Amino acid sequence: MKLTGAEILLECLLEQQVDTVFGYPGGAVLNIYDALYQYADRIRHIRTAHEQGAAHAADGYARSSGKTGVCIATSGPGATNLVTGLATAYMDSVPMVAITGNVARPLLGLDSFQEVDITGITMPVTKHNFLVREVGDLADTVREAFAIAQSGRKGPVLIDIPKDVTAAECEYTGREPLPPEDTPMPSERRMKAALELLMHSERPFIYAGGGVILSEAAGELHRLAAALDAPVACSLMCQGGYDQYDGRYVGMLGMHGTKTAALALHECDLLVAIGTRFSDRVTCNAGLFAKNCKVLHIDIDTAEFGKNVDAALRLRGNAREILAALLPALPQREHGDWMARITRWQREYPLVQSAPHPDAVTPKELLETLDALTGSEAILTTEVGQHQMWAAQFYRFRRPRQFITSGGLGTMGFGLGAAMGAQLANPGKQVVNIAGDGSFLMNANELSTAARYNIPLIELILNNGVLGMVRQWQKLFYENRFSHTTLEKPVDYELLAKAYGVPAYTIAERAQIEPVLRQALGEKGPVLVNCLIDMDQNVLPMVPAGAPVEDIILEM
Known part of the structure; x- marks a missing residue:
């Protein structure tokens, strides 16, 4: 059937099972908004107060559901108002598709009213971006954008569509969504080497990052901690990736992490790092981080290997799939003395906070x-x-x-x-x-x-x-x-x-x-x-910038 570019766009969103989009109308996206009027019973549109709010809303939708978030903005300032939201999603590997309108094709490059090179601007803060110059390319571009957003290390993708492309007509045929690209598993040799590290460690310590949540590996992480008989710390991005009611959980690691996590890092003989990029807020001083232990680093992005912290062994792939493959071959370990030390530290160094006076809110x-x-x-x-x-x-x-x-x-x-x-x-x-x-x-x-x-x-x-x-x-x-x-x-x-x-x-x-x-x-x-609350209420513990994680301030 023959549809306008705007209608093709919305049909493609329905193909991807998108039910909610966030955005703000404007001249370059008038055709898209006119189509949204016709599709209102199938796609809910939330008009935010500002385009940045639309990007953050799409981000929150994605993070909380695992689906791809979608936002829409017009050309020029509407598009540039998305940039902070795109950069936020990019840094935290959040699957989003941002759709921007642009001036008609004959006006591109002429400094036209509300024209901006949004693909050039957003290149550093998106996984990929597209400028659609032909209506016949629109459907496949949208399908590819959604696949890229969810493949490998997830992230935001931008599609910029000139206004006349949304008005042009083209034949449309519906298709099933493209599956995300498969991530290859590590070699059998590397997997065996990982098992050797796990089986010969006497003081293992698991550090889980946001990749655990993105790969849906929380169940496998819990089983690994039980099989390895090891304490677990989580990054800021992995809060909830491990049940914090479980006695093995020792809190966050890093600048505002717990004393117990810092001591566990200092005393462990193997750090099992899963789905983490070793941010500076975690390592504090990367040159002094994890120097007393071997590091097994599991991550989907090879660019993160050795970038901040060297590892004895690197396993590249989907965290859930790698852990699921390791677990059946890992015999039950017992580290009673090590876990007893962890429990003692937890009792000795609880998270506390004093109040400036008895009636004050902490x-x-x-x-x-x-x-x-x-x-x-x-x-x-x-x-x-x-x-x-x-x-x-x-x-x-x-x-x-x-x-x-x-x-x-x-x-x-x-x-x-x-x-x-x-x-x-x-x-x-x-x-x-x-x-x-x-x-x-x-x-x-x-x-x-x-x-x-x-x-x-x-x-x-x-x-x-x-x-x-x-x-x-x-x-x-x-x-x-x-x-x-x-x-x-x-x-x-x-x-x-x-x-x-x-x-x-x-x-x-x-x-x-x-x-x-x-x-x-x-x-x-x-x-x-x-x-x-009191203006002098501080966040503690705290590791000063440049200090090793173990040099943690408990009082100010």
């Missing part, structure tokens, strides 16, 4: 109360800063895709859009965005989107009146010169929320934590909770 008590009230079952999104680390430290995640945060790029303003995407992908789940007041003000306009579509999420602001993480560094390393980190913005957060039609509450003292959270959790639509 992030620890706030998040532990939220954890208890939600039965550890909520999906938490975060902005970036101290609140992000506290959420990872004090909420106990039980399964993958519960914790959604910008780890690689560290994008302030990410969480609220991501929370909307996560809730729309998981309508039966409770979704809470943990925000700092600085991050919240970056994209507070998306409260209007949550209100417009009655998206039932909680915006929980840990309000300390400062850019807390930067202030903490100024305190430690800049002799308390708090240059431009005190916000001093006279914002009434309850009034701001109510202006958007969102109910709001304030927590000012400890006694209000549980009743206010209960009330917020009972709301049927979006709600804002403004929680006042």
Whole structure:
């Protein structure tokens, strides 16, 4: 049948089982939006307040569901407003397809109104991007984009479509989606070498990264830890990849990790690193990282091997498939003395947080109360800063895709859009965005989107009146010169929320934590909770920049 380019685009989205897209209309995508009007019963469109919010919402939808998120923007500033969201997804290996309109083909390259070379701009922050010059190429381009987004190390793909291509007509024939490309398994020789390392280790330590979640390997990770009789630490991106109620879990490793994880790294004889790129926030000083042990590194991306940390053995492939192949050949190991040391360290070095006065709200008590009230079952999104680390430290995640945060790029303003995407992908789940007041003000306009579509999420602001993480560094390393980190913005957060039609509450003292959270959790639509905390509440433990992971600060 003959369809316009815009109709072909939407038919291809339906082929990929896309049911929700996030975007903002404009001149170059008018034909696409006209088609969306006709397809409204099959594809739900969420109009965000800003294109960056659309990208973050598509990202949150993808991270929380495992599906490919989709966002749409017009040419020029609409397209460039997606760049931060694309870079956020790229750094954290999130499958997304961004669709941008552009000026008509005869106007390309002429500095036309709202024209920009978005494929050139986004080349460094996408897995691949396309400029579709012929309507006959559109369908196959869309199919290829979705396959690329989900193949190998996942990531965002951009499709730029000139306006006249969306208006042109072409024959369309539906097809089944292209499967993601298979990732080859390591050689039998390498697999045997890995088994030798695992079987001869007396003090093994498992470090799991975001690749565990992306490859759906949480079950295999749990079985490996049991078979190997080893403690497990998770990166920020792998929160929920291992059940934190399990006694083997020792917390995060790295700059804001636990003392137990740091000691386990120092004392282990084998570090089994799965689906991790060894970020500088984990290694702290890569030259001193894991120098007392052998490293077995399992990852899907060969570019990550040896980039930051050398390994005795590298296994390239899908983490779930590799672990599934290793487990049947791995005999049950027993490391009673090693696990007893781990348990002793856990008792000696628990995560604690003092309050400046008895009635003060501490992030620890706030998040532990939220954890208890939600039965550890909520999906938490975060902005970036101290609140992000506290959420990872004090909420106990039980399964993958519960914790959604910008780890690689560290994008302030990410969480609220991501929370909307996560809730729309998981309508039966409770979704809470943990925000700092600085991050919240970056994209507070998306409260209007949550209100417009009655998206039932909680915006929980840990309000300390400062850019807390930067202030903490100024305190430690800049002799308390708090240059431009005190916000001093006279914002009434309850009034701001109510202006958007969102109910709001304030927590000012400890006694209000549980009743206010209960009330917020009972709301049927979006709600804002403004929680006042002390500006000098710090994220601890902390490893100073350039120090080895073991040199961890427990008190300030």
